[in-house]
Amino acid sequence: MSLQSLTYIVVGLSFALYIGIAIWSRAHNTRDFYIAGKGVSPLANGMATAADWMSAASFISMAGLIAFLGYDGSVYLMGWTGGYVLLALLLAPYLRKFGKFTVPEFIAERYYSKVARIVAVICLIFISFTYVAGQMRGVGIVFSRFLEVDVTVGLIIGMGIVFIYAVLGGMKGITYTQVAQYCVLIFAYTVPAIFIAIQITGNPIPQFAFGSEIVGSGSALLDKLDDIVTSLGFHQYTSGTKSRIDVFCITLALMVGTAGLPHVIVRFFTVPRVRDARISAGWALLFIAILYTTAPAVGSMARYNLINTIQTGDVGTEDGNLAYEERPDWFDTWEQTGLVVFDDKNGDGRVQYYDDTNPSFAPQAEKYGWQGNELTVDRDIMVLANPEIAGLPNWVIALVAAGGIAAALSTAAGLLLVISAAVSHDLIKGIIAPEISEKHELRAGRIAAAFAILVAGYLGFDPPGWVAQVVAFAFGLAAASLFPVILLGIFSKRVNREGAIAGMLTGLTFTYGYIEFFKGLFLKWAGAPWGVNTAEHWFLGISPEGIGVIGMSLNFIVAIAVSSMTRPPPEHIQHMVEQLRVPRHVEIDQ
Amino acid sequence: MNNDKRLAYWRANLRLVALCLVVWFVCSFGFGILFVEQLNSIRIGGFQLGFWFAQQGSIYIFVLLIFFYAWRMNRIDREHDVHED
Numbered sequence: 001m002s003l004q005s006l007t008y009i010v011v012g013l014s015f016a017l018y019i020g021i022a023i024w025s026r027a028h029n030t031r032d033f034y035i036a037g038k039g040v041s042p043l044a045n046g047m048a049t050a051a052d053w054m055s056a057a058s059f060i061s062m063a064g065l066i067a068f069l070g071y072d073g074s075v076y077l078m079g080w081t082g083g084y085v086l087l088a089l090l091l092a093p094y095l096r097k098f099g100k101f102t103v104p105e106f107i108a109e110r111y112y113s114k115v116a117r118i119v120a121v122i123c124l125i126f127i128s129f130t131y132v133a134g135q136m137r138g139v140g141i142v143f144s145r146f147l148e149v150d151v152t153v154g155l156i157i158g159m160g161i162v163f164i165y166a167v168l169g170g171m172k173g174i175t176y177t178q179v180a181q182y183c184v185l186i187f188a189y190t191v192p193a194i195f196i197a198i199q200i201t202g203n204p205i206p207q208f209a210f211g212s213e214i215v216g217s218g219s220a221l222l223d224k225l226d227d228i229v230t231s232l233g234f235h236q237y238t239s240g241t242k243s244r245i246d247v248f249c250i251t252l253a254l255m256v257g258t259a260g261l262p263h264v265i266v267r268f269f270t271v272p273r274v275r276d277a278r279i280s281a282g283w284a285l286l287f288i289a290i291l292y293t294t295a296p297a298v299g300s301m302a303r304y305n306l307i308n309t310i311q312t313g314d315v316g317t318e319d320g321n322l323a324y325e326e327r328p329d330w331f332d333t334w335e336q337t338g339l340v341v342f343d344d345k346n347g348d349g350r351v352q353y354y355d356d357t358n359p360s361f362a363p364q365a366e367k368y369g370w371q372g373n374e375l376t377v378d379r380d381i382m383v384l385a386n387p388e389i390a391g392l393p394n395w396v397i398a399l400v401a402a403g404g405i406a407a408a409l410s411t412a413a414g415l416l417l418v419i420s421a422a423v424s425h426d427l428i429k430g431i432i433a434p435e436i437s438e439k440h441e442l443r444a445g446r447i448a449a450a451f452a453i454l455v456a457g458y459l460g461f462d463p464p465g466w467v468a469q470v471v472a473f474a475f476g477l478a479a480a481s482l483f484p485v486i487l488l489g490i491f492s493k494r495v496n497r498e499g500a501i502a503g504m505l506t507g508l509t510f511t512y513g514y515i516e517f518f519k520g521l522f523l524k525w526a527g528a529p530w531g532v533n534t535a536e537h538w539f540l541g542i543s544p545e546g547i548g549v550i551g552m553s554l555n556f557i558v559a560i561a562v563s564s565m566t567r568p569p570p571e572h573i574q575h576m577v578e579q580l581r582v583p584r585h586v587e588i589d590q
Numbered sequence: 591m592n593n594d595k596r597l598a599y600w601r602a603n604l605r606l607v608a609l610c611l612v613v614w615f616v617c618s619f620g621f622g623i624l625f626v627e628q629l630n631s632i633r634i635g636g637f638q639l640g641f642w643f644a645q646q647g648s649i650y651i652f653v654l655l656i657f658f659y660a661w662r663m664n665r666i667d668r669e670h671d672v673h674e675d
Binding site for chain 1: 623624626635642644649664667672673
């Protein structure tokens with residue numbers, strides 16, 4: 001059977017499964033729609049959280065990113081997992097005890113303020129839309145490459161599927177489809193990784209193959225990789241180029257940002273008890289860790305495979321490089337998509353792949369007769385092309401397509417739900433029309449979800465140039481705005497309305513301002529970016545990706561300082577905090 | 591529930607959280623970033639130890655840490671009679 005019809009069958013079956021689950025788990029009331037009736041088991045919630053969290057970027061891009069960054073890629077690995085420790089220890093159990101529907105709702109009640117709620121809703125909507133645009137794009141890419149349909153058609157099909165189960169099922173439908181999507185995506189990720197691990201090292205477990213010897217060479221994979229990349233002028237794989245303070249700050253910003261992302265937090269509202277919220281975070285991270293510990297192994301093996309394909313003999317010898325005429329099939333396939341680009345600069349008909357930006361390697365390259373790097377490889381294909389590079393059977397390739405779509409759809413659905421809940425529950429029910437009936441609120445939620453899907457589809461169809469850049473902003477924003485006020489709301493009884501609002505606005509303004517200054521987001525028309533985005537110009541050597549840490553610190557400082565100068569929160573709020581801190585409902589007496 | 595009892599429970603909770611966060615910090619920021627070069631001189635199989643902590647070890651420890659916290663916290667809940675059900 002041809003690859004294309006196989007892919008249609010596998011992807012089609014996975015869609016049928018998602019829709020079947022959606023019909024089975026329809027939402028009947030707002031509790032179902034927002035928090036799945038609080039009836040999700042901790043294990044199922046852990047799986048759903050993992051699928052929710054691991055986006056198209058985790059599935060498609062991360063291993064490739066690490067393959068090219070080497071050690072510096074660790075910021076993503078630690079940053080996007082370590083946040084769950086903060087979430088489990090500092091936020092999830094207490095927010096579950098609070099027992100309402102949304103993150104802005106907690107901020108509104110704890111800080112007895114509608115203004116705080118509106119600020120929180122704005123942060124939430126911005127963070128979530130940034131993210132969702134990337135997901136829709138991922139759906140489009142997978143469709144166009146594997147199903148050979150137009151990106152637009154792919155997008156519309158993707159939107160249609162999300163529409164059915166998000167609008168119909170709400171949180172309940174999303175949760176159970178995410179469980180199915182996790183199974184599809186983790187299977188699709190690990191199967192090719194196992195095959196490649198066996199081919200390169202003979203060890204079937206990628207996490208161990210990562211530290212094993214290459215078959216028949218007697219040297220370890222990472223040592224061999226260090227050798228060949230440095231002989232081509234690249235920096236050593238196992239050491240980085242970023243400054244230590246920057247690596248530190250980016251990692252911390254990603255961790256804190258993860259813990260502050262509304263679509264992740266809200267998943268812990270769906271379990272029955274406080275103790276379930278704690279253990280559920282453990283399950284979630286376990287399921288995430290399966291992919292996140294496989295990814296760096298895949299990254300290193302993919303880099304090794306790529307260089308081995310190009311550098312067929314010794315570096316610098318006449319026939320040491322791959323002749324373009326003899327290129328393998330996958331090279332050809334991906335060249336057609338424009339994700340692999342070959343430009344024969346020195347006209348020798350062979351492919352030279354090396355670091356032509358490294359001045360100390362330039363004399364060497366000149367001696368070899370090389371006139372610049374001739375191969376550009378998009379990092380996204382490292383995972384997508386892996387099965388083809390390794391010569392795996394067609395059904396594995398079809399599976400990877402279904403996995404990529406599952407990763408993108410599950411994250412998109414989770415994000416769309418928090419957006420619709422913020423609109424129908426926080427803005428409409430909470431502020432504009434408090435007397436609205438449950439039936440109407442549910443309908444408003446569905447309309448908001450449908451509308452959010454259209455906006456997301458539009459953003460995916462025609463992504464503004466800044467989409468990739470604002471991902472850093474989304475994390476910085478979550479770290480600098482939401483995380484500190486939620487944390488203080490639980491661990492301090494003294495922080496009040498004035499402190500929280502001042503803190504959020506300070507963290508938000510500072511972080512936004514810094515990123516705008518160095519990268520340019522919305523003020524391009526006014527000449528942004530104004531700063532030169534290099535290490536010597538950064539504040540304390542911290543890049544815009546890591547600046548959320550400073551924004552977060554400012555938020556903490558301002559919130560505490562302003563609170564200490566203004567009146568403490570009213571007594572019933574202090575009681576509420578006492579109540580949050582114990583799992584069972586207890587009578588509070590002084 | 592009186593003030594002293596609540597405080598005792600809250601302190602036990604904070605002690606556990608602090609302990610876990612120290613481990614969290616040391617294994618990721620300590621071993622994986624601040625002391626990565628020193629640890630890289632130690633080798634385990636084909637890995638340099640610092641690099642292993644940055645790309646593998648820290649993640650395993652995060653997972654274990656959450657399960658440990660959940661298990662200890664359930665016991666503390668019972669000892670202070672604030673557990674659910």
